[in-house]
Amino acid sequence: MGDMWSRFDRSIAKFDPIGRHVRKPIERAIPNLRFKGFLRQWTDVLLDEDGIDGFRDQDFRFLQLQNLLEIEMGYHVAAGLDINVVSHFLYDGVYDWQDSDGLFADSIDRTAEIYHDRERILREAYISYRAPRFDLKLGKQQIAWGKMDGQFIDVVSAMDRRESVQLETEDFEWRRLPTWMANATFHFGQNSLQLLYLFDFEHDRQALPGSPWASPLSPPPSAITDIVLKPKRPRSGDFDDHEYGLRFDRSQGALTYGFVYFYAWDKNPVEHVVGTVISGGRTLLRLRPEHERLHHFGITADYATTFSGIPYVNVLPTVFRVEALYTNGVRFADFGKRAAARAGANLDGTSKRDTLRAAVATEFGLPARSTLIFQGSLFYTFDWESTLGAGFGGGIGDEWTVIPVAFFSRPFAFTRDRLSMELTVLPVVSGPSANWQGMKTKLRLKYKFSQYVTGQFIYNGYDSGSATDLYGQFEQWDNFGWELSYEF
Amino acid sequence: MSSEFEPARMHYCRHRAIKRGIVIVLCLSAVAAAGAEEIWKTVAQMSAEDKALFDPATSTARDAEYPYMPAERYPFEPPYTAEEMGYRSAEFPHISRWPGTILDVFGAITSSGYINQGETIFYAKPAGTGLETYLYGTKPGDVYTSWMAYHTFPPESEGAQQLWVPYRTDKEFQTKMDLFVYSPQLRRVRRQPEPRRDQRFADNAQTFDDVLGRDAWEFAWELLGTDVLYETIRFPNTRPTIRLNRGDKGFVERNTASVKSMGDDFPHYLPDGGVACWVVKATAKDDWLPGYSEKTLILWLEKHTFYPLRQEKYDSDGALMTIEVRLAEHQLPELGTFGYTALSTVYWNIPNDLISYSFHDAHSAHDWSEQEKAMIFTAEFMRRDWLYKPLKSQILIEDPDEYFMRPHLFPGKFPGARNVSIPADLEARVRAQNEAGHLIFESGGTATSIAGE
Numbered sequence: 029m030g031d032m033w034s035r036f037d038r039s040i041a042k043f044d045p046i047g048r049h050v051r052k053p054i055e056r057a058i059p060n061l062r063f064k065g066f067l068r069q070w071t072d073v074l075l076d077e078d079g080i081d082g083f084r085d086q087d088f089r090f091l092q093l094q095n096l097l098e099i100e101m102g103y104h105v106a107a108g109l110d111i112n113v114v115s116h117f118l119y120d121g122v123y124d125w126q127d128s129d130g131l132f133a134d135s136i137d138r139t140a141e142i143y144h145d146r147e148r149i150l151r152e153a154y155i156s157y158r159a160p161r162f163d164l165k166l167g168k169q170q171i172a173w174g175k176m177d178g179q180f181i182d183v184v185s186a187m188d189r190r191e192s193v194q195l196e197t198e199d200f201e202w203r204r205l206p207t208w209m210a211n212a213t214f215h216f217g218q219n220s221l222q223l224l225y226l227f228d229f230e231h232d233r234q235a236l237p238g239s240p241w242a243s244p245l246s247p248p249p250s251a252i253t254d255i256v257l258k259p260k261r262p263r264s265g266d267f268d269d270h271e272y273g274l275r276f277d278r279s280q281g282a283l284t285y286g287f288v289y290f291y292a293w294d295k296n297p298v299e300h301v302v303g304t305v306i307s308g309g310r311t312l313l314r315l316r317p318e319h320e321r322l323h324h325f326g327i328t329a330d331y332a333t334t335f336s337g338i339p340y341v342n343v344l345p346t347v348f349r350v351e352a353l354y355t356n357g358v359r360f361a362d363f364g365k366r367a368a369a370r371a372g373a374n375l376d377g378t379s380k381r382d383t384l385r386a387a388v389a390t391e392f393g394l395p396a397r398s399t400l401i402f403q404g405s406l407f408y409t410f411d412w413e414s415t416l417g418a419g420f421g422g423g424i425g426d427e428w429t430v431i432p433v434a435f436f437s438r439p440f441a442f443t444r445d446r447l448s449m450e451l452t453v454l455p456v457v458s459g460p461s462a463n464w465q466g467m468k469t470k471l472r473l474k475y476k477f478s479q480y481v482t483g484q485f486i487y488n489g490y491d492s493g494s495a496t497d498l499y500g501q502f503e504q505w506d507n508f509g510w511e512l513s514y515e516f
Numbered sequence: 517m518s519s520e521f522e523p524a525r526m527h528y529c530r531h532r533a534i535k536r537g538i539v540i541v542l543c544l545s546a547v548a549a550a551g552a553e554e555i556w557k558t559v560a561q562m563s564a565e566d567k568a569l570f571d572p573a574t575s576t577a578r579d580a581e582y583p584y585m586p587a588e589r590y591p592f593e594p595p596y597t598a599e600e601m602g603y604r605s606a607e608f609p610h611i612s613r614w615p616g617t618i619l620d621v622f623g624a625i626t627s628s629g630y631i632n633q634g635e636t637i638f639y640a641k642p643a644g645t646g647l648e649t650y651l652y653g654t655k656p657g658d659v660y661t662s663w664m665a666y667h668t669f670p671p672e673s674e675g676a677q678q679l680w681v682p683y684r685t686d687k688e689f690q691t692k693m694d695l696f697v698y699s700p701q702l703r704r705v706r707r708q709p710e711p712r713r714d715q716r717f718a719d720n721a722q723t724f725d726d727v728l729g730r731d732a733w734e735f736a737w738e739l740l741g742t743d744v745l746y747e748t749i750r751f752p753n754t755r756p757t758i759r760l761n762r763g764d765k766g767f768v769e770r771n772t773a774s775v776k777s778m779g780d781d782f783p784h785y786l787p788d789g790g791v792a793c794w795v796v797k798a799t800a801k802d803d804w805l806p807g808y809s810e811k812t813l814i815l816w817l818e819k820h821t822f823y824p825l826r827q828e829k830y831d832s833d834g835a836l837m838t839i840e841v842r843l844a845e846h847q848l849p850e851l852g853t854f855g856y857t858a859l860s861t862v863y864w865n866i867p868n869d870l871i872s873y874s875f876h877d878a879h880s881a882h883d884w885s886e887q888e889k890a891m892i893f894t895a896e897f898m899r900r901d902w903l904y905k906p907l908k909s910q911i912l913i914e915d916p917d918e919y920f921m922r923p924h925l926f927p928g929k930f931p932g933a934r935n936v937s938i939p940a941d942l943e944a945r946v947r948a949q950n951e952a953g954h955l956i957f958e959s960g961g962t963a964t965s966i967a968g969e
Contacts, residue, residue, distance in 0.1 A: 033959035038629035038916045047671065064671055156901075160891050163900055172703035201701045213900070220896040279895045281659075282694060284707060330707040334691040342807035343690065345709035393709030397718045444626045444870055445719040476719070479632050479670040515671035 040478045047480065047516040062102040065516060070094045072194075072486075072509035081504050082244025082495065083251070085130035091240040091507055092191070093121035096202065098151075108159055114152035116202070118143045122240055132238035140190065140239055152206050163213040170206040171224065173275060173288055174328055176387050177403060177433070180351040181288050181326035184273055186230035186295045192241035193468065193502055194488055205230040208264075218280065224273035224290075229262040231319065232295040245501050255305060259297045259317035269293075285329035288353075293319040294420050298359040301369040301377035311370050313377070320359035320380075322420065327352050345393035352386035355421045364415030382410045383421035397445070398438035405431040414461060424465065424498050426458035446476045456498050466493025466500040484511040556743040556795070556929045566742055566819075571595035582651075584686070584733040590648050591854075598737035601796050604822035605815060607647040609729025610874070611638065611663065612857035614645045614848060619761065619878040619907040620665075624720045627869045627945060629916040629957035632719050635669035637907050641884055641893050646854055656686035662893040666903050669912065675700035677898040682728055687804065692728065698898035705895050714809040721838060721865035721872035723810070734805050735798035735813070740930050744790035745816055748777045748825050748841035749862050749873075750921035752954030759910040761878035767910060777825055779845040779859070784820050792819045793826075797933055810837065814934060818844075821853040826923070834935050839864045841923045848881055862920050869942055871955075873920050877909040916957065921949050 046065075054063045072091035079086060097117040104110050119142045123134040134141035143149050154167025171184035177197045179187075186205040189195055195203060208228035214221045235241040237248055262269035271293060277286035297317030305312045328351045335344040359378050366377035389403035407429040409422030416422075423429040434453045439445035450472040456465035469489040476482050487508045493500025557563075562570070576597060577587035586592070591607075592600040607613065618640070623633030642661035644653050654660045663680040667673040681694040693710045711717065711724035751758075751772035758775075762768045776782065777791055786792060793816040800808040809831055816826035827840040840863045848855035857879065863872040882905075884892070891897060892904055913919055925936045925946070938946070948956035 031959050034628040034957045037626070037631075037959075038957060041629065041631045041916050042914070064674060066671070158900060158902055160887055170703070175704055175706050198701065201703065215891065215894075215896065217890060218894055218896075220899075277896055282691070284696075284895060332691070332694055332707050332709065334710060336690045337806075343712070345712065347707050347709050349707075391709055393712055395712060395715065397715060399709075439718045441868060444624075444630065444868055446626075446630065448718075476630075476632065478630070479634075479672075482672070513672075 037478075040481060043478060044480045044516060046514075051516055058103075060104040062104075063099075065097065065099040066513055067516075068094075068096045068098075068511065068513045070096075070509065070511050072488075072507045074504075075506045075508065076504065078504040082501070083247050084242065084244040086244075086504060087130045088122065088126050088128035088240065090122045090126050091194075091505075092509070093125055095119050095121070098202075108157055110156045110158075112152065112154055112156060113150070115149055116143055116151045117149065130238065131240065133236035133242070136236050136238065139233075140236055161215050163211075163215075165211040168206050168208050168228075169211060170201075170204040171209075171211065171273075172200065172204070173326070174351055175330060175349055176328075176351045176389060177401070177435070178387065178405060180385055180387050180405075181324075181328055181353050183290055183292065183324050183326075183353065184224065184226075186232045188233045190233065190235050190239060190241060192235045192243070193490070193499060194241065194505075194507075196470075205233070219276065219278045222273070222275040222277075224271075224275075226271040226273070226292075228264045229269065229271070229293060229319075230295070231259075231261060231293075231297070234296070241505075243501055244504075245496060253310070254313040254315055256299065257302070257314060257316040260319070261297070262293050262319060282333060283329065283331050285327070288324070288326040288328070290322075290324040290326075292322050292324060294322050294359065295319070296420065298361055298378055298417075298419070301366060301375065304370065304372075313366065313370060315377075318359075320357065322358060323356040325354045325356070341395055347391045349389040349391070350387070352384065353421060355383045355385075358383050358409075358419045358421060360409075360419035360422070361417035362413075362415050363417060364413070379413070379416060381412070381416070381419065381422065383419060384408045384410070385421040394438075396438055396441070398436065401433070401435040403433040403435070405433065407431075423458055424456070424462075425496070426461050429456060429458040429465070429498075431456050443475075448474050450474070454499075456493070462494075462497055464493060465497035466503065467491050468499050480515055482513050484513075485509075486511065555790075556741060558741040558930070559739055562742055569594050569596060569819075570739060571597045571600075572739075573597050574599075582686075582733075585651065590651050598739040598796050599732065601739065601794055601817060601822055602732040602735060602737040602798055602815075603647070603651075605796075605817050605824045606729060606732045607854055608821075608823050608844075608856060608858070610727045610858060610861065611640055612847070612879075613642055613647060613650065613661075614640075614851070614881055615642060615884055616640050616879065616881045617905055617907065618876045619909045620874055621877055621909050621911040622720075622722075622872065622874040623913060623919075624870055624872040625916060625919045625955070627957060628959045629955075631913065631916045631919065633670065633912055634667060634673060635909060635912065637666045637668060637903070637905070639664040639882075639884075639892055639905065641889055646851070650684065654684045656684050656689040658684050660684050664892050664897065668903070675901060679893065679895050679898060681893075685731070692724075696895040696898065700901070703899075705898050707895075714805075716838075716865060721863035721868075721870045722874065723838075725810070726840065726863065730798075730813075732798075735800055738797045738799070740795040740797050740814065740933050742819070743793050743795050743816060743929060744786060745777060745793055745825055746788075746790050747924065749775075749843050749860055750923065751775070752918060752921055753952075754915075754954045755913075755918040761907070761909050761911075763878060763880045775843060777843055778818060778821075778823065778856070779843075781846050781849075782844075784818075791825065793817055794819055794822070795930065814930070821856055823856050828934065828936070830935070836866050836934075836936050836938070838866065839923045839925075845879075847879060862923060864922050866938055866942065869945065871920060871922060875909075875911045877911050878907040917954060919955050921953075921955060922946055 051063050070092050074089050099115045102110055102112045123131055123141050138144055152169050154165050154169045157164045174181040188203045207230040209226040212223045273290040275288045297319050299315040299317050301313050302316045303314040330349040332347045338344045358381055362379040365375040369375045369377050385407045387403055387405040392400045407423050412427035437450040439448035452470040455467040471487045473485045489506045490499045490502040579585040579587050618638040620636045625631045640663050650660050659681055665678040667676040677698040679696040695708045695710050696705055697708050698705045713725045716723045757769050759767050759769050796815050798813040800811050810829045811832040812830040814828040815824045817824055823844050825842050829838040831837050842858050843860040844856045845859040847857050860875045927936050
């Protein structure tokens, strides 16, 4: 008996070199120290190399060749008092390991290729103090609010969006940009009240020009004729620039609900017209990107029940979730006003609107350990006008956008559940202008090699929609990839 | 039985991919096999002493408030009906019915040697101690316990948490549990749909009901007879010792051959070391559990405590799905015969030849203070990333070769009620493990489709 696959299974069952030779000796030598981490390799490959697409020269195949080492250490100082540090070491080989003129983001910001500065390497560093009714975390940390897939009330931490439309909820942990803050939570009965004071500001990082996921709609810096000044960002040293958050949660049997308020800065600046310049007979705008103060009001709730007497499945365990964020005072670029400014009007080329983003989800527990989720997401801009550009929380290039997401997952018993699949379909509809904006399809196959090593194969397809639509612009970005992860 | 193997005509009928007809039934223990025919007794063959303890009535007076329960108050007086034996056995679900802490070390192994293990620290806060409180102190729709679970292994799961808040149910109120999950990767507490009761967990042979326990009123009970068990969980000869965390005593090395199925202080071992058992059959009632895939259970209940040392699960076609065996320990002597709990449990899922184990290391009773009750057993507590009472274990299996063996099949016992036929390839693997004294691995093997698979 016994064959190669069995020998492989038994051999890899014991594969834990860092756990055995690094983690255990360290934790044995320093009992109060917790040491853990992972080594992960992601590779995404375009199905086709399509050459010129919009403003992009798609002369590359690899969308990412990322290698990430995370080291997490926690030192238990005294009862309730701990120090935690998380470090990230990332290298993306897409700029070095393929010959491409279309990829040059590493020359704009080296962080696109490698984490080389303290800000990125020292990812989290905070002191935590816990008492029965009170928690305090002081230092650099990330905050995740909400329960939904996607970002609805999850507004506190900025995000590295280098993967653009391919950024997924499960990647938020590695892509959030932690910031320095004081984070206190009071616990009383089934209630909790969290207070945040952020004295440092992190802005979102979008896909840089010349990065794999830079939009083909974005002209390269050399093609922009207006004068874009250095962004004006909130400053840590200015008390008036600090941010404040509040979150209340309550569990009441089958129902859980919560409210959030966040007095924050828009994490993406909007260009304000601050002047004009006549050059070569043309009027050029002087544009200064500025962040806008926002008031975020959010709710979240979920409710569980089990339906009985359902055909085929008899009982149907079900969870309903709802989440919504109303944002007051979102600044939009207003291209109508910008044109007027170019013509001489004293306007800054922006408009303020309120926005709403919300989602309702239903999750079913099906036979064969399968899960089915339907989640309808709405993004809405109040008093929308066709001259408005993009703004936080609003419709995507439109007054409203609806994304009815369907998600299905199940393991396969014939592999003893080592192999599982997940299928996600995200069609985007908006109005009144764009209507259909394309569809994203994601298929993930995950395989457990051992209790330490997992592998994934992932396909992402972007179909239909026009070249200016959310997914339509990435129609030539269909890709497959794999992820290998070793945790220790 | 005198021969090592007995041909069987029964086919393993649930899976279309399994060829019919060529099935051989094993006898897995020389000890058990040698005397099986003399040891197990049908009701008619039972001793006069046993018959005196058994009430054959199938229809008894009903409780005024809960007509699905017997009128006689738990824990009942002898003689016992089969139904009352079923109630008594429900005293001992997977997790004890008293407040405490457990480091649950668990795992599963496939026939190829793929092993997947975990360590989870459980804090249990039942509304009251014992089944009696559950039966008479809670009403359908009431929460009867809370379990907070903190995962410490494997590294991928470290820091993940779950809060289980089970409800007492009846025909009208069928939500079994509120389930909250905290993922450190998502940094979110999410309410999840409760697991389907008769469905094994992913990568495991254990079902939700195996953990939660089953309400006796959802089943029709029948006494099949008596038997003697000499071995439940089978340690391999590759693991001569284990190191248990015994709380105040610290880590204690035990010879696996010396581990007894009802613990060291059990006073009713037979002179030859056996444990006398009632053997009862429980059939899921269609009006209570429509479509329940684990249609029939056969349980070996230790005679004095009604502790379930062995359980077999059959699907609606009578095919054997799972064998569960346990090691018990008398952890709370002040509760008398109710103070037993599972030290370890092994589940063998036959259709997938998947062997799971759960070892309750560092298990101790703990009276939670009011402050602790209010603090720990809430969904929001999980966001605090607080391992409130760390526990350590050295039970994890380092090498697939040291994994628990498949339980005995006992093919000769109660042939009218039990069909323990297994596919030929699985039978070969069982024969190989018995000859070697430990698991023998190979790729492929059985994977049949049963309800919920």
